[in-house]
Amino acid sequence: MMRRLQLVSMIALFVVASSPLLAASGGSVSGVIRDSNGVPQMGAVVQLLRPDMSVLASAYTSSKGTYTFADILPGKYAIKAMGALFLPSLRENVRVRANTVVNLTLNTLYEVMQWLPAESRAANAPGDDWEWTLRSAANRPLLRWLEDGPLVVVSDRPGARPKLKARLMASGQEGTFGESGERFTASVEDTPSDSRELLARVDFAPDTDAGMESMLGFRQDLGFAGAVESMAAISIHPVVEGSGGEGLDEAAMRGSEKINLGDEFEIDAGAQQVMARFSQNSPNTILETLPFATIAWHGGNSTVSYRMATAPSVPNQDESRAGFYLPRVSMHDGQLALEHGFHQEIGWERRTDASGVSFLVFSDNTENPVIQASGRFGNNYGVLSDPMSGLMRAAGQSFSSAGVMAAVEHRVAGGNRIRVSYANGDALVMPASVHPTALSQVFSAAKPHHAQMYAISLSGKLDGTGTRWRASYRWQPADTVTSIAQYSVGAIEPYLNLHLRQSIGAHHDGLNVEALLDVNNMLAQGYRPYLVNGSMLVFAQDQRSIGAGVAFTF
Known part of the structure; x- marks a missing residue:
C-alpha cells in the first residue's frame, strides 16, 4: 500500500513539473x-x-x-x-x-x-x-x-550598473613634433566603483608610418587615508630620426601615493621611470628615475606647501594624454638626451568658490633643456628631427634659475573665469644673427638670461550655443627659446592660443558629437630665424600648431 502511494505521488509530481508553467x-x-x-x-x-x-x-x-x-x-x-x-x-x-x-x-x-581585474574570490566561489x-x-x-x-x-541586484564613458576622436593637426597629420584617438574613462577610476587611451595615425601613443592609468581612492595612482604610457614614432638612429620609442611608468594626515596635512609622493631609445641603430638608451613629492598644510581656505620635482611640466597638457607622462628628449653631442633637473618651491594659496590667489618662490636646475626649431634638416646634423612636421629638437646649455610666480583667478559673469599670472626667472636666450652660422655655434650661443613672463587666460561656456572656449596669451621676451618657470603646474602655452569645443549633436542613447579646434601661437610670435648651412632654421619657444576634428562621446 505504501509503495503504491509513493508511486502515485511521483507520477503526480512529474505531471506537475512537465506541465506549462503559465x-x-x-x-x-x-x-x-x-x-x-x-x-x-x-x-x-x-x-x-x-x-x-x-x-x-x-x-x-x-x-x-x-x-x-x-x-x-x-x-x-x-x-x-x-x-x-x-x-x-x-x-x-x-x-x-x-x-x-x-x-x-x-x-x-x-x-x-x-x-x-577582478578581486580575489572566496575559496568556495564557483x-x-x-x-x-x-x-x-x-x-x-x-x-x-x-x-x-x-x-x-x-x-544580480537592482541598481548594479557600471559607470563608463568612451570617446572616439578623428582629427588633423599640423606643427606638433611627432604628431602631425591625421590622427584617430580612442579613450575610455571608467568608474567601476565609488573608489576606483580607470583611464585608457590610444592615439595613432591611419595608413601611415606616423607615430602612435597609448596610455593606461588607474586610481584607487582610499577614503580618509588618501589614494594611490599608477600610470603607464608608450610612444612609438617610426619617422623620428637622429644621428643615424631611426624610430624613436618612449615609455614611462608612474606611481604615486597620496597620504592624508588628518584634515590638515597631505603628502603626495612618487616616482616616474622613463625610457627612450631608437628602435634601429640606436646610439644609446635613456633609463632614468624621476622622483617627485608635495607636502601641504590646509587651514581653512588657505594652503601652504613645499614641492619637489625632477621633470619639467608640459604647458597645459591634458593628463589623459600619454604625452603628459612621457619623457621630453632631444639630442646632445650625437646622443639622446633627457630634459630633467631639480626643482624646489614653497608656495601659498588661498581659494574660494569665486576666486583664488597664489604666490610661490622657486629654485630650479635644468639639464638638457629642449630647444625646438622648424626647418628641413637630415639626421647628419646631430639633432632629433621629425620629417613629417619639419620640426627638430636639440639640447641647450644646462642652467640654474630662481624666481617667483604669482597668480590671481576670479569667476566673472556667466560662470566664466579669468586668470592672470606673473613669473620671473632664467630662460635660454638666442641673440639675433644676420650672417650664416654653423648649427653648433647657434646652440652654443644660447645663454641663460633673467626675464619676466605675463599671462592671462579666459575660459567659459557661451549661453545659447553651448560652446566651451578657452583663450590665453602668455608673453615673455621674443629672444627666449625656453619657458620661464618650466616646472610650474598649470602653466599655459606661450603667446596667443585658442581652444573651442562645440556640441553639434546629442542623441537619446547617450552619444554626444563635438567639433574641436585648437590653435597654439596663432600670431606666430617669438620666432628666431637663422641661416644654417644654406637652409633657414627658425627657432621658437613654441611653434604655431593647428588641430581640428570631431569627437564622439558615449
Whole structure:
C-alpha cells in the first residue's frame, strides 16, 4: 500500500513539473525598461526565461516602457530585455511571487565594459570560463555569452550598473613634433566603483608610418587615508630620426601615493621611470628615475606647501594624454638626451568658490633643456628631427634659475573665469644673427638670461550655443627659446592660443558629437630665424600648431 502511494505521488509530481508553467496561477512579474539615462523604452522585447535559460514567454513594452507577465507559477526565473542599438540585459535568480517587480536598464557596449581585474574570490566561489563571462572589479558578472549565442549584460541586484564613458576622436593637426597629420584617438574613462577610476587611451595615425601613443592609468581612492595612482604610457614614432638612429620609442611608468594626515596635512609622493631609445641603430638608451613629492598644510581656505620635482611640466597638457607622462628628449653631442633637473618651491594659496590667489618662490636646475626649431634638416646634423612636421629638437646649455610666480583667478559673469599670472626667472636666450652660422655655434650661443613672463587666460561656456572656449596669451621676451618657470603646474602655452569645443549633436542613447579646434601661437610670435648651412632654421619657444576634428562621446 505504501509503495503504491509513493508511486502515485511521483507520477503526480512529474505531471506537475512537465506541465506549462503559465497554466498555473499565483505569481506575476512586471516592470519598466529604461536606458542608461532613465528614458522608458517603447517596443523593447522582454523574455521570461526558465532556470536553463529557455524562453517561457515574451512580451513587448508599452509606450511607457512597461511590461507584464501574469499567472506564473512561483519560483526562480530570469528576465531578459532587448532593444535596438542596445546590448540585451539579463536579471538572474528572480524569485517570482505575487506582484514581483523587475526593472531593467539597457546599456550600450561602452557603458558596460570593465577594464579592471577582478578581486580575489572566496575559496568556495564557483569558477567560470573567462571566454564567456566578464566580471567587474567587485567580482560581479557583467557580460556573458549565453549558450544560444547572444551577449547579455548581467546584473544580480537592482541598481548594479557600471559607470563608463568612451570617446572616439578623428582629427588633423599640423606643427606638433611627432604628431602631425591625421590622427584617430580612442579613450575610455571608467568608474567601476565609488573608489576606483580607470583611464585608457590610444592615439595613432591611419595608413601611415606616423607615430602612435597609448596610455593606461588607474586610481584607487582610499577614503580618509588618501589614494594611490599608477600610470603607464608608450610612444612609438617610426619617422623620428637622429644621428643615424631611426624610430624613436618612449615609455614611462608612474606611481604615486597620496597620504592624508588628518584634515590638515597631505603628502603626495612618487616616482616616474622613463625610457627612450631608437628602435634601429640606436646610439644609446635613456633609463632614468624621476622622483617627485608635495607636502601641504590646509587651514581653512588657505594652503601652504613645499614641492619637489625632477621633470619639467608640459604647458597645459591634458593628463589623459600619454604625452603628459612621457619623457621630453632631444639630442646632445650625437646622443639622446633627457630634459630633467631639480626643482624646489614653497608656495601659498588661498581659494574660494569665486576666486583664488597664489604666490610661490622657486629654485630650479635644468639639464638638457629642449630647444625646438622648424626647418628641413637630415639626421647628419646631430639633432632629433621629425620629417613629417619639419620640426627638430636639440639640447641647450644646462642652467640654474630662481624666481617667483604669482597668480590671481576670479569667476566673472556667466560662470566664466579669468586668470592672470606673473613669473620671473632664467630662460635660454638666442641673440639675433644676420650672417650664416654653423648649427653648433647657434646652440652654443644660447645663454641663460633673467626675464619676466605675463599671462592671462579666459575660459567659459557661451549661453545659447553651448560652446566651451578657452583663450590665453602668455608673453615673455621674443629672444627666449625656453619657458620661464618650466616646472610650474598649470602653466599655459606661450603667446596667443585658442581652444573651442562645440556640441553639434546629442542623441537619446547617450552619444554626444563635438567639433574641436585648437590653435597654439596663432600670431606666430617669438620666432628666431637663422641661416644654417644654406637652409633657414627658425627657432621658437613654441611653434604655431593647428588641430581640428570631431569627437564622439558615449
